[in-house]
Each structure stands twice: as structure tokens, then as C-alpha cells.
Amino acid sequence: MTNLQEFERHPLANYLRVERFPHIWCEGCGNGIILHCFVKALDELGANMDKLVVVSGIGCMGRVAGYIQCDSFHTTHGRPIALATGIKLANPQLTVAVISGDGDLFAIGGNHFIHAARRNVDMTVICSNNFNYGMTGGQCGPTTPLLSYTTTTPYGNIEHPFNLVHLAAASGAVHVARWTVLHVKRLTESIKKALQKRGFKFIEVVSPCPEIYGRRNKFGKAIDTMKRYREIAEIRHGYAPSKAEITSEKIVVGEFIDIEKPTYGELLQGQFMRFNKG
Amino acid sequence: MPVRIWRTPLNIEKAKLPKAEIHIIKNQCKGCGFCIQFCPKDVLEESEEINERGVHPPKVVDESKCVLCSFCTSICPDFAIFVVEKLCEEEC
Numbered sequence: 001m002t003n004l005q006e007f008e009r010h011p012l013a014n015y016l017r018v019e020r021f022p023h024i025w026c027e028g029c030g031n032g033i034i035l036h037c038f039v040k041a042l043d044e045l046g047a048n049m050d051k052l053v054v055v056s057g058i059g060c061m062g063r064v065a066g067y068i069q070c071d072s073f074h075t076t077h078g079r080p081i082a083l084a085t086g087i088k089l090a091n092p093q094l095t096v097a098v099i100s101g102d103g104d105l106f107a108i109g110g111n112h113f114i115h116a117a118r119r120n121v122d123m124t125v126i127c128s129n130n131f132n133y134g135m136t137g138g139q140c141g142p143t144t145p146l147l148s149y150t151t152t153t154p155y156g157n158i159e160h161p162f163n164l165v166h167l168a169a170a171s172g173a174v175h176v177a178r179w180t181v182l183h184v185k186r187l188t189e190s191i192k193k194a195l196q197k198r199g200f201k202f203i204e205v206v207s208p209c210p211e212i213y214g215r216r217n218k219f220g221k222a223i224d225t226m227k228r229y230r231e232i233a234e235i236r237h238g239y240a241p242s243k244a245e246i247t248s249e250k251i252v253v254g255e256f257i258d259i260e261k262p263t264y265g266e267l268l269q270g271q272f273m274r275f276n277k278g
Numbered sequence: 279m280p281v282r283i284w285r286t287p288l289n290i291e292k293a294k295l296p297k298a299e300i301h302i303i304k305n306q307c308k309g310c311g312f313c314i315q316f317c318p319k320d321v322l323e324e325s326e327e328i329n330e331r332g333v334h335p336p337k338v339v340d341e342s343k344c345v346l347c348s349f350c351t352s353i354c355p356d357f358a359i360f361v362v363e364k365l366c367e368e369e370c
Contacts, residue, residue: 006303010360011351021306022356027333028310032355040352182316184352223311 015039015049017069024063028222030181030207031061034128037184038099039068041191052095053087055080057104060135061128064099078108081116084123092265095195096123102143103133106162110142117171117200119264124194124201127164130209138212145246149216161246164204169241169257174199176241176257180206180229183253190255199263206251297364298344302335306358309333313350313359319343322350 007018016039025031042052049070056065058077065072075083084096098105105113105127116123132150133139140150140157143164147156169176175194179187187205194201208214208225219225229251236244237254244252287293300321307329314322314336321344325337336359344361351360 003303003305006301007306007357009301010303010357011362012357016357022308025355027308028312029355032357033353036352036354036357182353184349188352221310223315226312226315 012036012039012043015042015069017067020067023067025060026211028208028210028225029060030130030205031064031128033181033184034061034099034126034187034205034207035064035067037188038064038097038126038191041188041195044188045192045195047095047195051093052097053084055084055087055096055098057100057109058135059101059104059133060130061099061101062104062135078104078110079112080104081109081112081121081123081125085112085116085119085121088122088265089268092122092269097195098123098125100125100127101134102127102129102131102164103141106164106167107142114167114171117168117173117202120172120174120200120261122198122200122263122265124191124203126191126203126205128205128207129164130207130213131161132209132213134209134212138209138216145248148213150213151216163241163245165202165244165256166241168202168204172200172261173202173257174259174261175201175203175255177202177255178204178206178244178253180233180251180253181208182226182229182233183235186235193255198266199261206246206253296346297366298341298346299362299364300338300341300344300350301360301362302337303358304335305330306356307331307333307335308356308358309335310355311336312353312355316353317350318347319345 052070054065054068054072056062057080065074080098080100084098088096131143133141138151140153142162144157145161165176165178175197177190208222210222233251233253235254236252241256322336323339324334329335348361
């Protein structure tokens with residue numbers, strides 16, 4: 001039996017473009033696990049793939065748009081949220097999901113992120129956080145922890161990193177969660193919950209980057225990073241996002257924010273109805 | 279017997295453990311070892327053979343120990359392993 005024939009028997013093969021596999025991600029990269037969890041969540045919800053749009057930006061995680069069997073867009077650097085806003089407003093029937101990396105969403109597309117969260121545009125944003133720009137060679141980014149080594153900070157990083165969940169919560173997201181790639185079942189449940197909710201939902205996934213970030217910081221192989229996640233991850237639902245920090249001793253994970261708020265699309269529709277009565 | 283079970287379940291004669299069928303797509307494996315490390319029942323181990331990518335894919339040690347938790351399926355970044363329930367005849 002060939003590889004492809006064998007892969008077609010995989011229970012989730014219907015949701016993937018099987019001819020494009022094996023994917024480009026490195027050995028032990030967490031992006032494959034995030035893709036699996038997303039697809040598994042779709043499978044468990046029985047999602048209509050004709051009504052789903054996946055948008056991704058540039059970077060390692062940006063490749064995800066090419067692997068899911070639905071209408072998907074691989075957009076310019078930092079602009080997946082801008083494009084997703086347009087898609088959602090043009091056709092409110094669609095479910096829109098943005099899956100991208102930390103560099104794409106928070107460095108290049110930082111402004112799009114905070115304003116989409118402020119407006120509460122109905123979309124699900126999943127961010128794979130590997131603490132550096134992996135695809136371009138491991139440069140220092142806005143999430144690189146203090147005093148860690150990257151290609152552009154050979155003596156240690158002296159910039160304070162973003163706390164992504166705090167940023168999302170402060171900007172007005174209605175559902176904010178953080179998981180590591182080790183928490184596969186909880187991450188799947190969180191994605192399911194987010195896909196069923198209305199408003200701007202944000203899920204940060206801490207992911208190992210063994211070949212580039214891990215190598216420079218002497219974290220060992222991907223499996224050593226995963227074992228470390230098991231030791232230091234602390235599940236705290238409803239914890240204040242401002243205190244939920246990622247340090248070398250502790251990663252606070254859980255679902256932090258779960259509120260209801262009218263979305264941008266609904267308010268726009270309401271205004272449209274009010275002024276077009278006649 | 280674990281402490282939390284205080285009495286024998288009434289339907290213990292009828293209850294059957296599900297049988298698992300583990301499929302490994304050997305040439306898709308990149309050898310990260312997550313499935314071997316995080317299997318709660320230690321069903322898998324690293325094999326001797328080398329696949330197309332030059333790594334050792336996992337092999338099944340004892341399929342009957344598998345309890346179908348599907349953690350290996352979820353944790354595999356390369357979609358190279360999956361577990362399905364074995365649909366068996368009356369005998370098994």
C-alpha cells in the first residue's frame with residue numbers, strides 16, 4: 001500500500017488535502033498538532049466545510065491554509081485579520097477562522113489584531129506562538145522572552161515581550177484562552193467552544209520550535225520541550241490575563257475570558273435596518 | 279483492585295473491552311517520538327528499521343494493551359498514526 005492510500009484511511013483525511021502531505025514543518029514542530037486539533041474540532045462539530053473559510057498569513061503557520069480542504073486564503077504578511085474582516089462583512093453566513101503565527105499576527109499585523117478585537121468582528125483567531133520568526137531564520141520577535149538567544153540577539157534579548165492573552169483581553173476579545181501543544185484534548189475543546197461562539201475569539205497555543213529557537217537556547221529536542229511543558233504548565237481557568245505570564249518556571253494555561261458582547265456585523269446590520277425602513 | 283471500586287459491577291460478564299487497531303503510516307513519520315513518550319499504556323516503542331526519511335518509526339509492542347484513548351493520534355504532528363476500533367466477530 002502506498003503512502004497516499006494509507007493516509008486516505010485516516011479518520012480526518014476528508015478534511016485535509018492529502019496529496020500535499022507530508023507537510024513542510026520540522027520534526028517535532030507543534031504546528032502539525034494545532035492543525036490536527038483544529039480539524040478534529042471541525043469533525044466533532046460536524047462543520048459544513050462549504051461555509052468555512054480559513055485565512056492565514058506568512059510564516060511557518062501560514063502554510064496551514066494549503067492543507068485544509070475548504071476555501072482558504074494565504075494572504076500577504078500580517079493581513080489575515082484584515083482580509084477575514086472583509087470576508088465576514090461581505091458574507092455574514094460564513095464561519096471565518098484565522099490561523100497564523102505570533103510574528104504575523106502581533107508584529108506585522110499588530111494593529112489589525114487590536115482593532116478587530118476592539119470592534120468585536122466575528123472570527124476565531126488561533127495563534128501559534130513559538131517565540132521567534134521561525135521561517136526567516138529565527139530572528140527576535142515581539143514574543144521573544146527576556147534574555148533568550150536568537151539570531152539577532154546573540155547576547156540575549158533585552159526587550160520585554162508581549163503577553164498575548166492580556167493584549168487580546170484588554171483589546172476586547174470575548175473568548176481568550178491559552179494552551180500548549182501538549183494539551184491536545186483541552187485545546188480541541190477550546191477550539192470547539194470558540195467556533196460555536198459569536199464575536200472575536202482568541203486562542204494562543206505555545207508551540208516548540210526545536211530546530212531554530214530551541215537549538216539556540218539549548219532546549220534539546222522537541223520531546224524535551226514537551227516534557228518541560230508537562231512539568232511547568234499550570235491550568236487556571238478564569239485567571240486574570242495580566243498575571244498569566246510565560247516564564248521559564250511557569251506557563252499559566254486555561255480559558256481566561258468568556259463574555260458576551262454584540263458583534264460588529266450585528267451592529268452594522270442593525271444600523272442598516274434602522275436607516276432603510278422606507 | 280483499585281480502592282475506588284467498592285463492589286463488582288453487575289454487568290461485568292457482559293462488558294467487553296474495545297479492541298484497538300493501530301495504523302502507522304511509516305514513511306510519513308518524522309521521528310519526533312511524541313507517541314512513544316506520551317502513550318499512557320506504553321503500547322509503542324521505537325523500531326529498528328529506517329524509513330524513507332531516515333528515522334526510526336514507532337512499532338506496536340502489544341496491541342491488546344491499547345485502550346483507544348487516541349492520544350497518539352492527537353499528538354502526532356505528521357498525521358502518521360491513527361487508532362480505530364477493531365470490528366470483530368463473536369469469537370473475540
